[in-house]
Amino acid sequence: MISTQNLFAQRRNDLLSKMPEASVALIASGDETIRNRDVEFPFRAESDFWYLTGFTEPDSVLVLIRSEVFQRQAQVLDNEDHVYPSDHQAWLFVRPKDPEQETWQGRRLGVDDAPGVLGIDQAWSIEELDERAPEFLMQAEQLLVSFGQLEVWSLRIADWLAGLKSQVRKGIEAPSQLLDLDRWLHEQRLIKTRDEIDWMREAAKISVAGHLAAMRVCKPGAYEYQLQAELEYRFKQLGADRVAFNSIVASGENACILHYTENKAILKSGDLVLIDAGAEWRGYAGDISHTFPVNGRFSREQKQLYECVLRAQRAAIEQVKPGQAYDQMHQASIKCLTEGLFNLNLLQGSLEDLIKQQAIKRFFMHGTGHWLGMDVHDVGRYKLDGQWRHFKPGMVVTVEPGLYIAPQSEGVDQKWWGIGIRIEDDVLVTETGNEVLTLGLPRSVEEIELWMQNNQ
Template sequence: METTSYIERRNELLERIGSGMAIVMASSHKQRSHDTEYSYRQDSNFKYLTGFNEPESILVLTPENEVKTTLFVRPKDELAELWSGKRMGISKAQELLDVDDVHSIEDFERILPELMPGHDSLYMDLFEDSSEVVKMLERCKKIQMAKRKAKVLLPSSFKNLRSEIGRMRLKKDQNEILAMRKAASATLLGHKGAMAFTGPGRNEREVQAYMEFLFKMGGAQGTAYESIVAGGNNANTLHYVNNNENLKDGDLLLIDAGAEFNLYAADVTRTFPVNGKFSPAQRDVYQLVLEAQKASIAMAKPGKTLTDVHKETLKVLTDGLIHLKVLEGSLEENLEQHLYRRFYPHGTSHWLGLDVHDESPYITETLDEYVFEEGMVFTIEPGLYFPATDATLRNELQGIGIRIEDDILITHNGHEILTAGIPKEIKEVEEACKTDYKSFL
């Protein structure tokens, strides 16, 4: 296990919190239905700071103490491990994870009072699960009562840890970029396979199954989020996840899906014809969305911002909508009155990393928008949505929903498209649709 970057991250966080202390908790198992659980997914921040993938673990950072990093983990337990798998245990964790001190999670309540005094604020996750905050307040109260005579000060304020770590997570290091490349390459395989596999009469869920199978065959652990596999007018439901309808000849299929590798996400959308050939109307709309995406990607370089990217998308899409005679009037008035919103209601980008909507803030501590720097990763995903129910639209446009999304890494003088190679030019897409899906097996 490479630990250097985890040590560096913990050291950076220790510096950021100054005379405060931080408590970072692992995710717990989430129940799915009676006696069954969702597959375990580690908390992104806990993973970022430890690389450790077990539940019931807590990392405590105490910059004012001699012992600055303390990890609490599940102790070895033969019977528990027989049922739910191996645990690293205390001594191995001490050996492998490079923290100052490791204890059993069972001793957390007992040891916390020794770690807490001398820190003026306590950083933890304040918003995800407020019951944890209440529990921590109660612990503080108990410690305060017990330590009354000891003349030590306890944290007098709670601060939000997630925004601190979020700022650190904004720029990806080489290990993170490597994981994102692996997520991207599995995603490429899945999307190409889906194009080959799709045809009239197939069901959305069958295409989803084949694509996600290829994600795993491509080395990913699974999907980074619920796949959207939306035939025809279903594409106009932005978060359609039913994925259970038959695909029709003449319709498009929109797939928004990405693989997860080592908890890092890819996030890709492609839209292609179910029968392998775009109709003239589909082609016009597709070409417009593609041009908007390419023009926006060209804005991705150091010094620019997500607002610059979004404005470029809006300009190209709105101009195109006027040419398609979907909107009337001048480009300026359509932009000013946001008339494109009927057909493009969402944003163009979000940060990407350990979370598909990566939890980094969009504004700096001085309330300015972040300016692109080398190592930042985000998506660019313009789309156009013409609902089948919109009778003001020409017949041939009704029911068309198109989005094209790629993952962009800012480099020292420009960008790299991490998800390049997944067909998106009309010719490439039609070619990929013709491929024999069995060639992926």
């Protein structure tokens, strides 16, 4: 495994090689956010910044500078003291050391230690960012920022560019184009390296352990939040940084709410419980959905719908392989789910027309998956030039078909009401096919019932 410092340096160099000539990129770590009064939310660095630095402090900015910028500066500046070596392409602005603040808020890396610890070429105090902006923007042709952070940067950039433009008579030029950095950086993040895959395997392993822990304490009369507590305790016990997203523990008809996070209801015998949760390990997310009966036994209707979803998931996973178009796993889910509900008389008409018209959307209203990585809904385009992109080795995707029969569903027999099911695994595209990273949970009806009988 490559050393951590070299890994981040390699990522920065890879991005620099893809950036346009004579361009500069700005990537911020983000600011602490007030939760209420003087209490902050737990801070997590922006994923793009973390990906390129491995640094997790707030109020930090990474600047990547193509060497052509320095070469162009040398042609217009007489004072060589202001010309930086062309290999000093990674600058980091960080919070300065402050003993008083560190006593209250925690340790800071500081300017002096940043280059050695992080492998950065130049480090400065974040308080100097405005002052030093002309030194890295002068003679650049393009300025690259994530348009997702454009609101953060817009006023500051406007001031920097205005200052440079006022020196036009000296031959100094300001960047003339503002480009979206995501175009290059997010495509780079989409293909996972061997190190990233190892970290995602660990995130998946911890996530599986958390789900099993929640299953172990599930019983009628318990509360949803008690399952959540056991799940998240197991995550932390195994070294997870945090949850990858707000845990969903939805029993009974709550499972028909896709992003249910109240997690306050009492678990009732005869209901299913749907858990959608994942651990974050070294910045990488796990994401699993698992549905099982509170009392350990599926009813007839629950079993029929569950097996329909499981067939759809298995059919979709078969489509995750190099060269296959991304949407084929969703089409496989639609076909399988539609056939299943047609056979159960929940969808009526011509099966061919039902599939073509995507009639299943009434009961399956989301996609079959999404990219997974540092963000649970990870970055990277799903289409290229208007066409679904094809899977490549190193991509990681979730596969998560579901069925949700909401209460009071018009035209649906009441015996189906309030059943919500989702089955989700994390799948790596390999050279020859795929690898399910989240193996270890009982998945079939028989496996789930036997596991709960032996482990509760």
